[in-house]
Amino acid sequence: MLKTPKTDASERKVYILGFVAQCLIDIKKEQDEIKEALGSEYTDYNLIMATTFGMPINGSYIRDQMQKVIDKEGLPDVVFHSLRHTSVTYKLKLSGGDIKAVQGDSRHAQADMVTEVYGHIIDEDRRKNAERMENAFYNKENLNPQMKGADADQAANMMAVPEGVDAELLMKVLGNPEMAALLTSLARQ
Template identity: 30%
Template sequence: RSIALPASVIDNLRRHRVRQLERRLALGDAWEDRGMVFANESGAPLHVNSLANHFEKVTTAAGVPVIRFHDMRHTSATLMLIGGEHPKVVAERLGHSDVSITLNRYSHVTPDMQRQAADRLDAMIDRAS
């Protein structure tokens, strides 16, 4: 499937591509050209454990809680929904054929969302009385 990417992501992907091409030139025939966007240092597929280990190092260095790489998918869905994105759009971006999968598995209620719901309920009760 194709999805629209933010300009910042496209810029980062272009910079990544330049670095990858430089690496490919440096390795010459040792480069394994498989046409991958994300590959290891020799062009071969990344091993899932390598990605997980790198992600853990990056999150630790950033001083944020260590989460699984896949958890960013849940965070992304929740943030889009909090931001007012239509659930069907979020579902399509995640590749879900049914929006209920997105809403039941990938969106999470935050404490702030609970507080806002309580405040809106309070405002409705005040208006009704």
């Protein structure tokens, strides 16, 4: 943006995926080559995303490009701001409901904004937890092999944790049925 942020909280540190970081590095490299070729014809506003001559990209251009991707991939029609909503939703799910961490990423001024707008995500997890409790205690499903001392079954299902992997975090991720299903699906591909 070429304007002063509304509040101090508007300036933020954002943690990004390695893949995204590499894309930005590639864009910057191309941009530097264009700058060198154009010399004084390039107006440098120090933008990550800019036109060929360094000018800010118009919002309608971004919307048009997003619409092309939506149409090509057969995705549901959404507005650009939907990406923020999606990001917060997934981060809330993946963090196990760590509202403060998600608030820090989204820079909502108040944590209750996260809980009020995205609280339905946590409610769905609460419903699933109630279902798991019912299955474990009333339907006598063995959700945790240690509950019935199933040492043989447990030993058969054990795996070595690769060096450098946080075993506790891995167990937390694999303990989430949705994450386990996602990882299983990815492994098949």
